[in-house]
Amino acid sequence: MKAIAGLIALALLWSTVPASAENAPPPNCEVPAHFLASEATLKKVAETVKTEGRLDIMVIGSRSATVLAPDGTGFPGRMEAALRDKLPTVKVNVNLQLQIKKTAADVSGDLARILEGKQPTLVIWQTGTVDAMRAVDPDDFRTAVDEGVTALQKRGADVALMNLQYGPRMETMITTAPYLDVMRVVAQQHEVPLFDRFAIMHHWNETGQFDLFNNSRGIELAKRVHDCLGRALATFVIEAARIKPAELRTQQ
Amino acid sequence: MTSVTDQPAGGFTESAVKDRAPPPSPPVRKLPSPAGGPAPGERELRLDLFRGLALWLIFVDHLPPNLFTWLTIRNYGFSDATEIFIFISGYTAAFVYGRAMTDRGFVVASARILKRVWQIYVAHVFLFTIFLAEISYVATSFENPLYTEEMGILDFLKQPDVTIVQALLLKFRPVNMDVLPLYIVLMLFLPPILWLMKRKPDLTLGLSVALYALAWEFDLNLPAYPNGVWFFNPFAWQLLFVFGAWCALGGARRMAPLLSSRILMGLCVAYLLAAFFVTLTWHLPQLGHFVPRIIEQWMYPINKTDLDVLRFIHFLALAALTVYLLPSDWPGLRSPWLRPAILCGQHSLEIFCIGVFLAFAGHFVLAEVSGGAAIHFVVSLSGIVIMSAAAAVFSWYKRVAAKGGKDAKSAEANADLAGGGS
Numbered sequence: 001m002k003a004i005a006g007l008i009a010l011a012l013l014w015s016t017v018p019a020s021a022e023n024a025p026p027p028n029c030e031v032p033a034h035f036l037a038s039e040a041t042l043k044k045v046a047e048t049v050k051t052e053g054r055l056d057i058m059v060i061g062s063r064s065a066t067v068l069a070p071d072g073t074g075f076p077g078r079m080e081a082a083l084r085d086k087l088p089t090v091k092v093n094v095n096l097q098l099q100i101k102k103t104a105a106d107v108s109g110d111l112a113r114i115l116e117g118k119q120p121t122l123v124i125w126q127t128g129t130v131d132a133m134r135a136v137d138p139d140d141f142r143t144a145v146d147e148g149v150t151a152l153q154k155r156g157a158d159v160a161l162m163n164l165q166y167g168p169r170m171e172t173m174i175t176t177a178p179y180l181d182v183m184r185v186v187a188q189q190h191e192v193p194l195f196d197r198f199a200i201m202h203h204w205n206e207t208g209q210f211d212l213f214n215n216s217r218g219i220e221l222a223k224r225v226h227d228c229l230g231r232a233l234a235t236f237v238i239e240a241a242r243i244k245p246a247e248l249r250t251q252q
Numbered sequence: 253m254t255s256v257t258d259q260p261a262g263g264f265t266e267s268a269v270k271d272r273a274p275p276p277s278p279p280v281r282k283l284p285s286p287a288g289g290p291a292p293g294e295r296e297l298r299l300d301l302f303r304g305l306a307l308w309l310i311f312v313d314h315l316p317p318n319l320f321t322w323l324t325i326r327n328y329g330f331s332d333a334t335e336i337f338i339f340i341s342g343y344t345a346a347f348v349y350g351r352a353m354t355d356r357g358f359v360v361a362s363a364r365i366l367k368r369v370w371q372i373y374v375a376h377v378f379l380f381t382i383f384l385a386e387i388s389y390v391a392t393s394f395e396n397p398l399y400t401e402e403m404g405i406l407d408f409l410k411q412p413d414v415t416i417v418q419a420l421l422l423k424f425r426p427v428n429m430d431v432l433p434l435y436i437v438l439m440l441f442l443p444p445i446l447w448l449m450k451r452k453p454d455l456t457l458g459l460s461v462a463l464y465a466l467a468w469e470f471d472l473n474l475p476a477y478p479n480g481v482w483f484f485n486p487f488a489w490q491l492l493f494v495f496g497a498w499c500a501l502g503g504a505r506r507m508a509p510l511l512s513s514r515i516l517m518g519l520c521v522a523y524l525l526a527a528f529f530v531t532l533t534w535h536l537p538q539l540g541h542f543v544p545r546i547i548e549q550w551m552y553p554i555n556k557t558d559l560d561v562l563r564f565i566h567f568l569a570l571a572a573l574t575v576y577l578l579p580s581d582w583p584g585l586r587s588p589w590l591r592p593a594i595l596c597g598q599h600s601l602e603i604f605c606i607g608v609f610l611a612f613a614g615h616f617v618l619a620e621v622s623g624g625a626a627i628h629f630v631v632s633l634s635g636i637v638i639m640s641a642a643a644a645v646f647s648w649y650k651r652v653a654a655k656g657g658k659d660a661k662s663a664e665a666n667a668d669l670a671g672g673g674s
Contacts, residue, residue, distance in 0.1 A: 039541065063401035101404070133405045135480035138557065139471070169390065170402045171316050172615045175427050175483065178556070185552040188545075213618070214396060222398035 029228035030209065035200050036236045038193035044158040045241040048121045049248070054091040055083065057237070058120035058157075060107060062129050063100050064165050067222045076124075078230020079237075086234060086245055095120070103131050104141055108148035115155060122237065123152050124195070126162035128179040138178040145186045159192045160240065162233075166201035168213050193240040195233055201225070297585040297594055298578060303340045304597030304643075307607055308636050309333035314428045314611035315635075316618055318628030327535070329527040330554055330566040334431060338489060339567065341435065341600070342496025350446055350501055362443035369439045375605045376432040380419050383426050386612050408478070418477035425476065425483070428611055431604070434484040437474075438493045445494060449501055457503070460494035463487055468558060481557070488559040492567070517576050520569035527566050592640035599646040603639050610635040 049055050059065060059076040066074040072081070080094035097114050099107050104127045107114070115123075125148065131141045145161070152159045163183045164176055180198055187194035204225075205212040214221055238245065309324045310333045326332035345365075353361035391406040408415045408424070418424035422433040449456040466472060467487035474482045499507075510516060530551070533539045554560045584590060596603045614631045621627055 063404075064399075068397050068400065129401055133402065134478065135476060135483075137473075137481055138553065138555070142553065165399070165402065167399045167402055168316055168618070169615070170399065170405075171427070172390075172612065173387065173405050173427055174402060178553075181553050188548060188552075212396075212398070217395050217397065219397050221396065225398055 028209075029231050030207075031200055031228075031232045031235075032203065035196055035203070036232060036239055038236070038240045040187070040191040040193045040240065042122060042158040042160065042193065042237065042241040044156070045122050045237065046243060049087070049090050049241065049243055053089060055087070055093070055122070056118075056120045057083075057092070057094045057122045057124060058097060058115070058118065059094060059124045059126065060097045060099060060114060061124075061126035061162075062098070062102065064129055065096060065098065065126050067226050068219060073223050073226060075226045075229040075233060078227045079233040080230075082231045082234035083237065086238060087243070087248060089248055101130060103134065103136055103144065104128070104148060105136075105144035108144045108151065111148060111151050111155075115152075115157075120157050122158040122160065124160045124162055124233070124237075125149070125152070126197075128164045128176075128183055132164060132174050132176050132179045135175070138182050141179060142182045142186060145183060146189070149186060149190045149192060153190065153192075158241075159190070160195060160237070161187050161192060162195040163198050166198045166205065166212070168205060193236065195236050197229065200229070200232060204228070296580060298574075298580055298582075299340050299344060300594045300597035301585065301590055302336055302574070302597065303344075303600050304593035304595065304603075306333040306336035306340070307596050307600060307603050307639065308593065310337065310431070310604070311607035311611055311635055311639065312632055314608065315614045315632060316628070318632060319625055320629065320632040325570075327531060329524060329531055329570070330560070330563045331570065334484070335492060335559075335563065335567040337431070337600075337604075338434070338438070338492045339496040339571070340597075342438070342493035343500040344496075345439065345442055346446060346449065346497030346500040349442065350450060350497075353446055353450065358443070358447055361446070365439060365442050369436055372432055372436050372439065372601060375601060376422070376429070376436065377420065379429060379432070379605060379608050380426070382609055382612060383429065386616060387426070414477075421477075423475065423477035428608060430483040433482070434486055434489055437486045438490055441490070442497075445497060449494075449497055453498055453501055453503060457494060457498045460491050464491040464559075473557070483557055485558045488557075491559060491564065511572055511575055517573060520573045523565065523569045524573070527562075592636075592643070595643035595647055596639055599643050602646060603643055606639055606642050607635070610638060 045055060057076075057079075059079075061076070065076060071077060074096070076094050076096040080092055083090075083092040083094075095118070099110075099114075102110070107125075107127065127145065127148075128141070131144075149159050149161070161183055163180055170176070176198065183194060201210075201212065204210045210221065210225055210228075212221075212225075309326075312320045313324050313326060313333065315321070321327070324333065349361050349365055352364055387406065388409060391403070391409055395403065415424055422436065425433055445456060448459075464487070467485060472487045473485045474487075476482055495503075529539075530543065533543055551562065554562050556563065585594070614635060617631055618627065
């Protein structure tokens, strides 16, 4: 026991030493185009951006929407930065609603409160992780996501779904496939775009862009992954809304 | 007791001779050519072959996706190796214990079945122990902040009292440990199934179909811990097991004319191709819009937990086509190249457990050696080699023990005296 405690203490000490990763060049965040293309369109986003020059996005997410670090390093913050960068003429605002340890059913039943007093143009709902960890019946998960998307659409918001993270070590412990399938199906049925975070991270791991097996306790890897996710998500939103940044600029 | 090796697979030969049924009831996979049945004194090697292959595929599917994964059948259609495994298990179990029931009566056969159930249960608990060891290591050594949320899954380690009891009750089953509990439940109900099957085979199959339908209608399933339900719903998956048993006890013979029909084979091929195309759209989303929306809505989700009808039909089509194309006297079955798979199929329980263990170990190695495609390949291949080598050792031991004859028996008695034994 003592030895283990000692080892852990040692490991903690070690992790406070700045990782060499910090000096690594910024990744190029390469994502094949078909991961970011979507048949479904974000009509409301397109319209609001065109007519009002603003874009209010709400991200409803679980713990994996954040990094244990100062604000803005999680993918919602990175997406906001990337969108502002790509759409300089649009007032972009991203608001994160963290629903820690909540299943899709919990969130779906609580949407009225979460959205109270807010009128986001687009709601990006990141879900599935908690359900997969608790092995919620995929049928129940499907009902919950279905009801949630319906409720969000009724409130007049565009909706996009985001699925689970890919983690090579997680495969031993969590069954992800049924939840990924359900989200794909619900997205198709409601014609809402699905940001396939799982496939994208899997791709990064395969191509060696990120080493997700890495077991350093440092926060750098997480920050870089979230940075890339945020940028990919920004591109995804722009593509799904069929916005042409060049046209916007000439309009103004 | 030689029954440590897989008994069910052992018995085709004698049974073919002894069985009361007129001609040796031909296992399902050898139907089209009436003359194609194995001569008395030979095993039905196709069953062993496909069970062995299924075990390999299950192992590969349990590893993180890699080059080998592309060879597994789940990438080419709806059903996967689990269907093959459960069907053949039902088939062989009915064949062997059905004979025992005829020869020795219901009670003795049931006792033998229950002994088998116990073996499977112990194997499951053994695997769970290995899983706990691995997970505990991961929990203490790995804290990548990217996965803080997912590591919450390890919270169960904080209450080992509850977790371990739930595991012993088969309610807590970590990833990749779902097949054996299903197998345990199915075998537990084998005695009454066999009893009825020997009297009214069609009624038994009918009841099985009815239970399957009820499971779908009323969402029947067994509860899991901490929540949710069994990943392989026994109320649904029993259909494959009972269907296997039905085929073994004469159903296959009756289906023979149907299975040699060219029209049916045409339908099978068409269905398999359609399934292949649908599966292709999962991997190449660009193809997605070739599937009409209405079919998509009707088809999805293709539910594995409740053995979706589409999966079941896919398995039937695959099996029918295999039987059609591969006669049981196919010389390839004797080829040394297929020998490893056949050996694995002949010792299915042991090899299955080794496969699950190797999958854990493979995950572990891949995590520690942060491997590229090459390491992945090596891990998959060496897993299959180890499984085959182990199967060869089991076969060797079984042969030696059988030769020992009386010596082995008395050694066993001594072991029993010493409180050991089987």
